[in-house]
Amino acid sequence: MFTIKEYVKPNTINEAYEILISKKNNTVIGGSAFLKMGSKKIGTAIDLSNLNLNYIKDKEGYIEIGAYTTLRDLETNQLLKENFKGVIPNSVKNIVGVQFRNIANIGASVFSKYGFSDIITALLALDTEVELAKTGRIKLDEFLNSSYEKDILTKIFIKKNQRVAVYKDLRNSVSDYPILNVSVSRLEDNFKICVGARPNRAKIAFKASRELSNSKEVTDLDYYANIASDELNFGTNDRASKDYRKAISKILIKRAIKELL
Ligand SMILES: Cc1cc2nc3c(=O)[nH]c(=O)nc-3n(C[C@H](O)[C@H](O)[C@H](O)COP(=O)(O)OP(=O)(O)OC[C@H]3O[C@@H](n4cnc5c(N)ncnc54)[C@H](O)[C@@H]3O)c2cc1C
The missing domain is CATH 3.30.465.10 (Uridine Diphospho-n-acetylenolpyruvylglucosamine Reductase; domain 3)
Structure with missing residues (x-):
């Protein structure tokens, strides 16, 4: 359980920022769902709810x-x-x-x-x-x-443009962390393929996105999915292995592109 010594609700962003940097263990709090899982000893907890940032x-x-x-x-x-x-x-x-x-x-x-x-x-x-x-x-x-x-x-x-996007994920069970997630977007001929939970943070597959964007006709979806899965790194944790993630990424990317087309 985390602990809080002092609790403040600043009235401006500047004030909040000054408090944040004034001491190492001063911490901004959001919904605290993640913070409360840890044991952080917070000096001053900075609640931003007076700043009208819920919109x-x-x-x-x-x-x-x-x-x-x-x-x-x-x-x-x-x-x-x-x-x-x-x-x-x-x-x-x-x-x-x-x-x-x-x-x-x-x-x-x-x-x-x-x-x-x-x-x-x-x-x-x-x-x-x-x-x-x-x-x-x-x-x-x-x-x-x-x-x-x-x-x-x-x-x-x-x-706010005409970009449309499709999101796909795979979880071992409902409500668990995703073992892989993919989002592919399209703005006219411009595609962007992103893969997250690799288990590292989401990245854009630039090469595959470029190839897809430059293709006159998109037929062989395996081609783009393979490029994306080769250019990105995957890792192993207790939810899935590196090889499984890589294999799944190809399937989710293909499904997302197909849905966009
Ligand atoms: C049990 C559990 C399961 C989860 N499963 C998933 C999942 O499947 N998929 C998924 O995407 N996410 C998942 N999450 C993450 C969740 O969606 C939130 O992203 C996470 O809880 C942080 O939001 P919070 O409001 O709880 O932040 P807090 O716990 O309040 O803060 C988290 C961190 O963000 C900092 N912080 C808060 N607000 C700001 C700000 N405005 N500027 C700078 N720093 C700030 C805090 O100082 C702290 O370090 C899970 C979290 C938990 C606890």
């Missing part, structure tokens, strides 16, 4: 999501159901259960860069940017590849 808004050219929005809100939101072929609601609906998704939030889920994350794989296939208190606004891909630095994720921006 999903249709903005000029973007869908903007505040960091304190719950996974359940993402799952049930009409705007997200109507855009990108509903890939975001589809990607979160298998995470644990409704009560859990009512607590866990998107800021914590993306900032933590969990390898098993369902939502990161889906967001990566879209044109997504994140905003952080210190770093500012950057592409999700850039954020995922950056080294860890204390910061606060405040907003997520998804470009």
Whole structure:
């Protein structure tokens, strides 16, 4: 069980950030679902609930999501159901259960860069940017590849274009962590293939995405699935072996491309 010495609810992002960096064990808290599994000794717990970050808004050219929005809100939101072929609601609906998704939030889920994350794989296939208190606004891909630095994720921006995406995952049992997940998106001739829970964090299969995007006619789906599974690394943990993950990735990628076509 984690412990908290002091608990604050700042009124501005700057204030929250200053408190965060003022001491090593000061910590931002999201829904605390993950934090409470550990034994962290938190100095000052920083609750962002006074900052109005629980929203999903249709903005000029973007869908903007505040960091304190719950996974359940993402799952049930009409705007997200109507855009990108509903890939975001589809990607979160298998995470644990409704009560859990009512607590866990998107800021914590993306900032933590969990390898098993369902939502990161889906967001990566879209044109997504994140905003952080210190770093500012950057592409999700850039954020995922950056080294860890204390910061606060405040907003997520998804470009509102005609991109459509399909999400696929495989779990050993319902509500368990995924042993592999895949999201493939398409904007006209431009495809993006992303694979997560390898068990490492989601990555874009750049070579396979390029080949697929440049193909005049897409017939042999095995061809693209093989390129993707060869260019990405897979690993073994207690849920699945490296070889099993690699084999499954080909199947999920093929199914996702087929559904998009
Ligand atoms: C039992 C269990 C099973 C899970 N299964 C899955 C699964 O199958 N698929 C999946 O995708 N996810 C899964 N998750 C992860 C879950 O979806 C959330 O991503 C996770 O719980 C973090 O969200 P939270 O609100 O609980 O964050 P918290 O526990 O509150 O925080 C987690 C971390 O994020 C930091 N943090 C919180 N908010 C911010 C912010 N705005 N900016 C910067 N740092 C911040 C905290 O300091 C902490 O280090 C699981 C989690 C648990 C506990």
